[in-house]
Amino acid sequence: MSKPANTTSDFLDYASLLSPEEQSELKRIREYLATEIKPLAEKAWDASEFPKDLFKKLAPLGTAAGSYPEYSRVQVTPHSELLAGFIRIEMNKTDPSFAVAAGVHTGLAMGSVAGGGDEEQRQRWLPDMVDMSLIGAFGLTEPEGGSDVSGGMRTTATRDGDEWVLNGAKRWIGNATFADLVVVYARDTADDQVKAFVVEKGTEGFHAEKIQGKISLRTVENADLTLTNVRVPEKNRLQNINGFRDVAKILRDTRGDVAWQATGVAMRAYEVAREYATTRVQFGKPIGGFQMIQDLLVKMLSNVTAMLGMVIRLGQLAENKEDTSAQxxxxxxxxxxxxxxxxxxxxxxxxxxxxxxxxEIAKLFADAEAIYSFEGSREMNTLIVGKNITGLSAFA
Ligand SMILES: Cc1cc2nc3c(=O)[nH]c(=O)nc-3n(C[C@H](O)[C@H](O)[C@H](O)COP(=O)(O)OP(=O)(O)OC[C@H]3O[C@@H](n4cnc5c(N)ncnc54)[C@H](O)[C@@H]3O)c2cc1C
Structure with a gap:
């Protein structure tokens, strides 16, 4: 008799690198996602409608608290880079759109406040962001400036006494239609440096229009923003962002997050494909018994296994606080x-x-397209590595 099928997508058992406590926390999260979150995913994606109470449902997962324990109102065990990565995998296996909406809040928006704000600003916003009663968005990309936004930002900020006046437009800004605060990046007209401003909900001159007709991550509300003489107090300017170099530090962390995210999407694709191959019958037997189908499955599993190895090592380097921009x-x-x-x-x-x-594979197939392009396209990330290994910049 042949052995029962090995159903895991973690073929080399990387999850065993987590401590027993971390493994049980991951199990709790996996079960919560399966019962509370997964059932919402397909309908929301089909309707292209963000469930208004999603963040309330995500809050008990404690992902933001685990990443920013010092700003949590309840005592939590800090998440190691590996645990945070495996949680990201689970969230993406549950639904990439929901994972992206959560990632914009905890990675990009909270990351901007934590990395770019001073201590007073962190204390002002992060505790409410940790418990998800305050939701954030991250406004960097512009209609005319995606890959080259670092050098050519068109949105301007002009100092006027104790205030700044913002003018310009942003594109693709996730969560911005409903966020309580949007971190808007703008070029200071006095010194040409990129600075960051926390624009609070309801500020006059700020308008967010949902982008319609997306074929990927349909549940995420991405917006076109217009800023017309938006007035922001100096106390809402993130004090430690004084040029694009500081923005790049935030993107370094979130790019690593996207690598974990892609790994989760690929793992789920492998899992549903393996399952389908054992149940779909053609020519009188499950298609998984055909050599060419096994070849597809093994190529998928090989990719997943290589991806896991890479993100886990990246997580270990990040744990040691090394500069992992190029990695x-x-x-x-x-x-x-x-x-x-x-x-x-x-x-x-x-x-x-x-x-x-x-x-589910159709949704994963479509969602992969946006993940492939955002947080720096494949080309731009390739050029960042190219610069690192040659010392020569091909783009700036
Ligand atoms: C679903 C989704 C969510 C997003 N969420 C956010 C968000 O919350 N906040 C935010 O600020 N942004 C967000 N973005 C924007 C995202 O980061 C950009 O789409 C991405 O950086 C690419 O920019 P672009 O779309 O303007 O493409 P472009 O910069 O116009 O690039 C078009 C093509 O040209 C290539 N290219 C450009 N320059 C070069 C070069 N020098 N050499 C070789 N090829 C080159 C690119 O790789 C790409 O293939 C989101 C995007 C999507 C699709």
């Missing part, structure tokens, strides 16, 4: 490329069923 760029470019290949193989394995929402 995070390499992981983002590599893992999102492998993810895109993996979901495509999964979709192929499902035949016609691979293009309908009823089978």
């Amino acid at each position: 995070a760029a390499l992981a983002k470019a590599f893992c999102t490329t492998r993810m895109r290949e993996t979901v495509a193989w999964g979709r192929e394995l499902f035949g016609g069923n691979g293009i309908v929402l009823e089978y």
